Amino acid sequence: MNSHVSVPGQTGAIIAGTPLADAVVRLENVKRHFGETPALDGVSLTVRKGEILGIIGRSGAGKSTLIRCLNGLERPESGAIFVEGRQITGLSERELQPFRRRIGMIFQHFNLLSAKTVEENVALPLKIEGRPRAERLQRARELLDLVGLSDKAGAYPSSLSGGQKQRVGIARALAARPALLLSDEATSALDPETTRSILALLKDINRKLGLTILLITHEMEVVRSIGDRVAVIDAGKIVEEGPVWSVFADPQTDITKSLLAGIRPQLPAHIADALSAEPGGEAVLGVDLAGAAAQGTLLAELPRPFRLLHGGVDHVQDQAVARLYLAVPAVPAGAVQTFIQFLEARSARVEVLGYVTGHA
Incomplete structure (x- = not known):
């Protein structure tokens, strides 16, 4: 990949x-x-x-x-x-x-001026540039409409929610185009x-x-x-x-x-804790797939035996993205490598995470 x-x-x-x-x-x-x-x-x-x-x-x-x-x-x-x-x-x-x-800037803590109205905050960059008042206000109203706050033009930041304050910050950042x-x-x-x-x-x-x-x-x-x-x-x-x-x-x-780690499937903790570097039992594989390979019939085509331990398919930028955890018997010799070669031939990236004995 x-x-x-x-x-x-x-x-x-x-x-x-x-x-x-x-x-x-x-x-x-x-x-x-x-x-x-x-x-x-x-x-x-x-x-x-x-x-x-x-x-x-x-x-x-x-x-x-x-x-x-x-x-x-x-x-x-x-x-x-x-x-x-x-x-x-x-x-x-x-x-x-x-x-x-x-370069327009929007900030984590909004950085709005509390003594100015929403409309005045949005128009501030244009005031600093020396733009005429009528032009400043027209631009501010256009931008407040763009961010969905047309009805808040005369309000002060203290009366706004956090999300509304950030919308004002976005409008202000766009003022100077x-x-x-x-x-x-x-x-x-x-x-x-x-x-x-x-x-x-x-x-x-x-x-x-x-x-x-x-x-x-x-x-x-x-x-x-x-x-x-x-x-x-x-x-x-x-x-x-x-x-x-x-x-x-x-x-x-x-x-x-x-x-x-917080948004991709992770190996369950009880299995991760049981992993050993010594070959034996089952090899635990981490498998990454994308595109057609991630939404096809791969699991049905895999050589038996294997166990699906955990995993999932997500969609990012309209592309299927999968992370799977599989357990494959470590014997006979060469079985794991054959399994990996099968996956890699289908555009998967595979890593051996370790080995487990029994059914962890």
Whole structure:
């Protein structure tokens, strides 16, 4: 399978065949240290026009520094950052201002001004730009209609729910017609139902406006819901990237597998605890499948005997993605390898997790 880029210990790469003209933002070998600690350690990444790209990683992985370098609040020590084809590294604070306006930001804690109405909050970026009042208000009303809050124009943030506040934040981020919408953990403070509604809104905006969105998150479910492509960051490096369905179907690195653990089937604990590295009894196999192989008649075709221990089929980006756990007798000699070869011939990725005796 391995249809996505996996580059442990190296930088990410521009996707093969992606014209540079389609890049809204491009990072080339960007490095940023704090003391001896590398926050970004040679990051190369391209955000393509019209896509939703998720950047996912644990706390401390480098996500916040990446954001701050993108909007010019941090300066990389080396490497280059391009916004719509223009390199912004090395620009003065004054020269950076027009490029910052090309990047809209939505935040985890909304960052609304409590003393201003919803309409005034949305219009604020245009006021800072010096736009006429009539133009500001017309744009604010258009955007409040887009996010479903036309009736809240005169309300103050204190009267809004968390989801409504985030909708205002999204409208404000769109006010100056940015080329890129940067979402910094925008759903982390919301309950699951509200999170789903906000993600659906972002996807709708992406479709209606053709807006490029960069999601910074530690939640794989966020990327799974609306992402086109995902890049995994760990210790300041992009360690894995590719289409969301491909990374979910066949994660290559331990960090990606760990981040996926909450939403992919896992081997039941009582079986995992019984695993031994010594061959004998049954071999326990982890099997990853995608596409037609994940929704066909594979189980009916498998050589007997075997046991289905656990597993499931999901759909990501309209692609079937399966993770199965099978137990296969370890004798006669060669039986496990024959079973694995059968699976691999059908585009499965297979790993031997260990061995169990009895019927664990």
